[in-house]
Structure formats: structure tokens, C-alpha cells
Amino acid sequence: MTQQAPVIISEASSFASDVFAKRHPALVERLVAAWPFGPEQHRALSALAEEGVHGVIRPLPDTAADAGLWHEWGSEFYGRPWAEVPFLWAESFFYRRLLEATGYFEPGPWRGVDPFAPFKQTELAGEVVSAEIAALDDVVELVDDELGQALLLSSLWGNRADLSFQITAGRGTEASSLVADDSARLWELLQSEAGGTVALIADNAGSEMVADLVLIDHLLTRGLAREVTLHVKPSPYYVSDATLADVADCLRALLLSKGEAQAVGERLREAAALGRLRVEADSFFCAPFDFTAMPEALRQEFTSVAVTILKGDLNYRRLVGDRWWEPTTSFAEVTERFPGRVAALRTLKSDVIVGLETGTLAGLNSTSAHWRTSGAHALVQVRA
Structure with a gap:
């Protein structure tokens, strides 16, 4: 299989260019509006936003705790325009630089303060999460x-939570918008390996994490998994990515609810106390690499589990490599270096995709120029 060129921030990827030209500056504006940052933080954030559009990549200061690692990881990129480097690396480094600008890792009052917390908390306290929690009593x-498939689709669609927990899941718009659907293979795999350990690599906090926790409860209570390891980010990342604190917030939201949602929360709390639900936060999940670069400890874990379920767009990019694959390239071939069985649950929000049928690809190309990035489509892909 021929290795394809990586996605970079160029005209070839209007999405990647838009992220740096529009989304990142808008994010900086939102952060400045949300927090009482001082003048140094204002200057650092403004400079980062401007650099991402018009400047060249500057390394972390030597005083940063992980400066040595990032000096090594970016040695071939520093001093070059952001538009000339792989999108996956550039986007990851942007968020590391953003945390440096806010003082997240530095001694002082801003140390350990998640700059994205206001956005996550607003979503968690919103009507969408309340509605999906209440709907559990019906689902x-x-x-x-049918219950398992409904919960799987809820977890899949993630931040399109208005589609979550619908009794029609699997028969309505959620299913018809899947460009690839290996969900039956996933359930067969879970049933054949029942009683083993499942690893779930999380994506977003808020409504998506609530859906993930409910799916985890289903796997545990139905005996499809003896244990579940939930992998989250060790520090804030990509605005909405889930950390341990976000998992705790979502669990509390369930526990403070009524009916079935509260029962789910109580079962999950007990599962954690018994070691059947474990939350891990390896530093690799904030590194700027695809999964072929994972450390040996993670590789051994994913080799030994019944299946690793990867959530979301970024994890998909890291799974298949953020490269310009022909969309009909085999998912199994592209992911063959990932250790163990793997399932990807992803809403399409970036350029990369593999594993499509020829007819499906033709239909997508004929209906929308932006089907890869619009978030209107999703997929379930499995390599057993």
C-alpha cells in the first residue's frame, strides 16, 4: 500500500486552512471574553492567533516543562510557515501553545485552569443534555x-446530541446518514468476546461524554465487557476534548438526575469502585502524532483487550493517518498497524476518510462538495 501525502494547511484543504484562518482567531476572542486574563495573556493569545495566520512557527520557551520533547517533535518545522507543515502536527501544537499563553502549566493562579471549561460547562448545563438524560427513561x-444500537448511535453522533437517545435510533436519520456501517460486526465482536476488557478512547466532553458513559454502562450491565478502560486527555485539548474532570462532571450530572439516568450514574460509580471502570489519561493522547507512534505500554494494552473503540474525528485522523487516502482504500489495510481489534465511531468533520464503497462515494460527491467536513455524515468501521 503506497503511503499518501499528509494533509497540510493549504488550498488543497480548505477545511484545514479555515481552521487556522478563522476558527482559531475566533476561539481566542471567545477565550478573552470568557476569562479575566491579564495583559501578558492577552498579548500571548493575540500573537498566537496572528502567527497561525501570517507568521512562522515558534517553539515553546525553554522554560516550559515539556520544552525538550516539543523541541524534538518540531525540529523540522520551527521557523516555517504554519501552512507548510502537516495539519495534524500543527493543530496539536497550536493547542499546546495556547495553554502556554494562558499559563496552564506555569506556577501561579492560572495553573491547571482549563481555559475551555466555561464552554464545556455551558453545554453540560444546557437543554440538550437535560433532554437526552430525561429520554433515557423511554429508551x-x-x-x-435495539437499546444497544440506540446507545451506540448516540455515542457516535456525539455533539449532535439532539439526535441522541431517540427511540427511532437505527431506523431514522441517524442510520441513513451513515456512509459506512459496521455496527452489526461490532456487536458480533462484543458478543463473541463477552466478558473481556473493552478500551474506549474518548473524544468530547459534555453531551458526548454523557452518551459514552451510558454506552459503557450498557456494556458492563449486559455482560458484554467485564471491564472498560476509558482513555481521556491528560490536559485540555481541542476545546471540547474530555479530561478526567470532564468525566467526573458528566458522572455527577447523571447522579444528580432522576430515574434511569441516576441509576446509570450509580452503577458507574460502583463499577469504578470495583475496578470495572477505569479512567486513564496517557500523555500520548496530547502528542502530535498518529497512533503508529504510540508508546509500548499502550500498544500492549490495545493488543490484549477485546476491542478498542475510538471516538470522534481526531482519533480517526490519528488511526488512519491524516493523509489524502483514496476514500475507497481498505479500512483494514490502512489500520493494520494498530494493535488488536479496533472500531471507529466518527462524525465526519475533516478531510481524511477510507473504507467507502464506490457507489457511496459517487453519491456523496454528487450531492455535496463539503460532505467530508460538514458533520452531516458519520460512520462505524471495524477491523476485527
């Missing part, structure tokens, strides 16, 4: 197969 009445 739980479904028979096992």
Missing part, C-alpha cells in the same frame, strides 16, 4: 438489541 424500554 431503556427498548429490547436489548
Whole structure:
């Protein structure tokens, strides 16, 4: 299989260019509006936003705790325009630089303060999460197969949570918008390996994490997994990515609810106390690499589990490599270097994709020029 060129921030990827030209400056504006930052933080954030559009990449200061690692990781990129380097690396480094600008890792009052917390908390306290939590009382009445599929699709669609926990899941718009659907293979795999350990690599906090926790509860209570390891980010990343604190916030939201949602929260708290639900936060998940660069400890873990479920767009990019693959390239071939069985649950929000049928690709190309990045489509892909 021929290695394809990586996605870079160029005209070839209007999405990647838009992220740096529009989304990042808008994010900086939102952060400045949300926090009482001092003048140094204002200057650092403004300079970072401007650098990402018009400047060249500057390394972390030598005083940063992880400066040595990043000096090594970016040695071939520093001093070059952001538009000339791989999108996956550049986007990851942008967020590391953003945390440096806010003082997240430095001694002082801003140390350990998640700059994205206001956005996450607003979503968690919003009507969408309240509605999906309340809807659990209805969805739980479904028979096992339909219930499992409804919860899987809720977890898949993530931050399109208005689609979550619908009794029609699997028969409505959620299913019809799947460009690839290996969900039946995933359930067969879980059933054949029942009683083993499942690893779930999380994506977003808020409504998506609530859906992930409910899916985890289903796997544990139905005996499809003896244990679940939930992998989250060790520090704030990509605005909405889940950390341990976000998992705790979502669990509390369930526990403070009523009915089935509260019961789910209580079961999950007990599962954690018994070691059946473990939350891990390896530093690799904030590194600027795809999964072929994972440390040996993670590789051994994912080799030994029944299946690793990867959530979201960024994890998909890291799974297949953020490269310009032909969309009909085999998912199994591209992911063959990932250790163990793997399933990807992803809403399409970036350029890279593999594993499509020829007819599906033709239909997508004929209906929308932006189907790869619009978030209107999703997929479930499995390599067993």
C-alpha cells in the first residue's frame, strides 16, 4: 500500500486552512471574553492567533516543562510557515501553545485552569443534555438489541446530541446518514468476546461524554465487557476534548438526575469502585502524532483487550493517518498497524476518510462538495 501525502494547511484543504484562518482567531476572542486574563495573556493569545495566520512557527520557551520533547517533535518545522507543515502536527501544537499563553502549566493562579471549561460547562448545563438524560427513561424500554444500537448511535453522533437517545435510533436519520456501517460486526465482536476488557478512547466532553458513559454502562450491565478502560486527555485539548474532570462532571450530572439516568450514574460509580471502570489519561493522547507512534505500554494494552473503540474525528485522523487516502482504500489495510481489534465511531468533520464503497462515494460527491467536513455524515468501521 503506497503511503499518501499528509494533509497540510493549504488550498488543497480548505477545511484545514479555515481552521487556522478563522476558527482559531475566533476561539481566542471567545477565550478573552470568557476569562479575566491579564495583559501578558492577552498579548500571548493575540500573537498566537496572528502567527497561525501570517507568521512562522515558534517553539515553546525553554522554560516550559515539556520544552525538550516539543523541541524534538518540531525540529523540522520551527521557523516555517504554519501552512507548510502537516495539519495534524500543527493543530496539536497550536493547542499546546495556547495553554502556554494562558499559563496552564506555569506556577501561579492560572495553573491547571482549563481555559475551555466555561464552554464545556455551558453545554453540560444546557437543554440538550437535560433532554437526552430525561429520554433515557423511554429508551431503556427498548429490547436489548435495539437499546444497544440506540446507545451506540448516540455515542457516535456525539455533539449532535439532539439526535441522541431517540427511540427511532437505527431506523431514522441517524442510520441513513451513515456512509459506512459496521455496527452489526461490532456487536458480533462484543458478543463473541463477552466478558473481556473493552478500551474506549474518548473524544468530547459534555453531551458526548454523557452518551459514552451510558454506552459503557450498557456494556458492563449486559455482560458484554467485564471491564472498560476509558482513555481521556491528560490536559485540555481541542476545546471540547474530555479530561478526567470532564468525566467526573458528566458522572455527577447523571447522579444528580432522576430515574434511569441516576441509576446509570450509580452503577458507574460502583463499577469504578470495583475496578470495572477505569479512567486513564496517557500523555500520548496530547502528542502530535498518529497512533503508529504510540508508546509500548499502550500498544500492549490495545493488543490484549477485546476491542478498542475510538471516538470522534481526531482519533480517526490519528488511526488512519491524516493523509489524502483514496476514500475507497481498505479500512483494514490502512489500520493494520494498530494493535488488536479496533472500531471507529466518527462524525465526519475533516478531510481524511477510507473504507467507502464506490457507489457511496459517487453519491456523496454528487450531492455535496463539503460532505467530508460538514458533520452531516458519520460512520462505524471495524477491523476485527
